[in-house]
Amino acid sequence: MLENRRLLRVLRRTVVQAVPTILGIIVLNFLLLKLAPGDAADVMAGEFGAATEETMVMLRQRFGLDVPVLQQLLAYLGNLAQFSLGQSPRYGMPVSELIGQRLPSTLMLMGMALAIALGIGIALGTAMALTAGRWPDRVLSVVSLIFYSVPGFWIGLMLIVLFSVKLGWLPSGGQETIGAGLTGIDYVLDRLKHMILPATSLALFYVAIYGRLTRAAVLEVASQDYVRTAAAKGLPPLAVTLRHIVRNALLPVTTLAGIHLGGILGGAVVVETVYSWPGLGRLAFESVMRRDFNVLLGVLLLSSFLVIIANTLVDLLHAWLDPRVEVR
Amino acid sequence: MSKAPLLDVSGLTIAFPGGTPVADFGFRVAAGETVAVVGESGSGKSLTALAIMRLLPRTARIATGTVRFQGRDLFALPEPEMRKVRGREIAMIFQEPMTSLNPVLTVGKQIAEVLRLHEGLSAESARKRAIELLDLVRVADPHRRVDDFPHRLSGGMRQRVMIAMAVACTPKLLIADEPTTALDVTIQAQVLDLLESLRRDLGMALMLITHDLGIVGQWADRVVVMYAGRGAEEAEAAALLGDPLHPYTRGLLAASPRLDASLHYTAGTLREIPGSISSAIGEPGCPFVPRCPLAQPSCRTAPPPLMPVRPGRLLACPPVAATLEPIDAAAVGR
């Protein structure tokens, strides 16, 4: 009861703080995209060959590109207020529908990558801290530093070479075997198989980040008095480590997991390109190339929104894990 | 000879890469007795306690010595056996109640943890027992407090929780490392009273580590004075306070205000012992020589051992011992 009220207060604070940030993001992104030379009409005209002045004017009129920027912004905000992200001139369909098609793939990829990064990172970091200064720590530290230095797209390509070209174990792209007509558990396994390589490529960098962070946090917590108390109770080392050290060391790690979510989303743009993964990242890249700014703006807003939601969840998780968190 | 003591520490030397903060130290605790180990910070009291529990930091090494508990050599026990001693037969409470409890677990869970571990209680009965224990250590409203997180409790309350955790399995020996140093004076006496009554009711022995001679007279049966990792003097509490023999003990008494007005309360000014304990580093003889008003050339050759000087009384100061009447060795009867 008391606990739930506390969490609700934390939630309210986070949401209230997010509102001006969201507004700022909308305005900033909108103006940024208006700075761009050329618009969808230009690109379309270019693609269809020579276009007369009249066709251009007509195209711009249809997409609402012929009015002053401020008016366009107000129109866009008005649309947003009705939960509409506008139309894509390019695909000829509502932006929200386009995004809705791609979002689940990206969310799945990110979720899997985050799970890998947190799972392996925390285990790695704990192992490093518990052997601090000795050889397992040194070896794992070098490994995590290498993970930290490898470009995701390159490791993605190298994994394809090894696991699909040479060994033939895993597919090299796409998110399912097209036309296989799989159902049930076979379908799930097929999807998982397609996800392993991209998720791993995306996760490695964050494995390193969470690993290094966990190492520092565990070392910090291990020297706390309450760890000595736990040992004085006669608890075995594993129980001391899991119940008393790792549980507390997770607090800073969860906070940072949220901060890096935006980074994972950004990384998805590259990894989706490598693995022909039909997600948001590729949609964003395609719409940049085609100057389809309504779609691009939609993707930018949605990803910021995802980051904010994730941060809110992390705040709640943090408050739940750490009873000392109170609303200031 | 009387029967074997509950705890017998002898010849204990703890070595760090940078030195030996505890050297050739020994003392005994009988069942049900309260022994105060007194010394200033840096004298090695806490390290001795951690060595008994085998919880020394990794950089420390036990160079020599034995710790016998109920006749068993604790240093020879395999680690899993030692874990059964910790928390069940010997329990420990620490100086800092603010940081000694895990901030993310409720106090009830932390008390229950030790019960489930050593007594195999179910979660439910451990919780019931935790409430009883909170009541036992005089925490008001234990039914509600059991679900509180440590940060909601005051320092005194947290120390009571620590005590509840320590006595949960009715240990034979409770080591209290400066249990009241971090607390307000008014709460200090309450906590010490609590420890004393628990000791009586549960039949525990208590090893009370303190730098405060003021609390020794009221709560300890016997006192061991430690200086720079060595024993300086050992005596019944009243005898030591009434007639301190070692120059360090005398200095310590002159430097401490008395809580207990009945014993030698002097309104005179407090004196400090000149110099600091760090002067003992690298001293080949008696570690107290650099600060000692009675130092003689012979004191500088080798550290003096604790020798019986009166019945029940040990002293590590040959110059003072020489001024006392010689005693019949048989009458000492340790």
Next chain:
Amino acid sequence: MTTTTTTEVIASSSGSWRAVRAFFRNPAAVLATAFLVFVTIVALTAPLIYPEDPLSMVARPFLWPGQNPKFLLGSDSLGRDVAAGLVWGSRISLVIGIAAMALGVTIGIVVGATAGYFGGRIDDALVRLVEIFQTTPSFLMLVVLVAIAEPRVESITVGIALVTWPTIARLVRAEFRSLREKDFVTAARGLGYGHLRIIFIEILPNALPPIIVTSSVIVASAILMESALSFMGLGDPNRISWGSMIGASRETLRTAWYLTAIPGIAIVLTVLALNMIGDALNDALNPRLSGER
């Protein structure tokens, strides 16, 4: 009053010597520095080593490394010398890495120092701005920025700086908030020094250690971002870069994977060296935080 300030300066300069010595006692740091010096020399002397345009066709396509001693690292699908590409590509990586870091750190210091030193409304507004930038996934933002401004070395550099500065700004703001309360700052205020002088002469030198550490990591991440952009075809089309070499070799990944592997290894080694230097700087500048206790 002035003595306080002078002793601070003296203390910090002797401290920095100790840090330099500690840094060079670390074998990993020495190795990493040596490697970066090597890469820098290669980058500077590229026109001497391979005077020809690295984008020109000089050999039979798809020579594997070692196949022809004239082209040690082989040739790509268009018969371009991989080794020449590697040497010339190092210039792009280093130039963009360092320039983007310099620009990003400058913006970050200005914003962070202003927010941290003045506090109040200015602080609130700048914190909000930083938050807006940090809420947008930075690589996505970078792709948009570069695509809008046309991919060129300059626009890529500015783009990377624009998505990097918030990190530095947060760091500098935190440092300034704690340092502005220190005695030597109060003393400088008492002497009537202007804000600019206090910010840049009094406080900034004391806030430098964490900025230096982060800067080396930012060079590393800037190189990673540049390579990812070039890989996606958003690099400067007139210059060869490690990322664009990988991008160009994607089509032939199945048959000629060495074309992907070699430039990738160059990226990994360079970035690894920078990160190792970052770690070593961190250890050297904060001795108490590193390793085990």
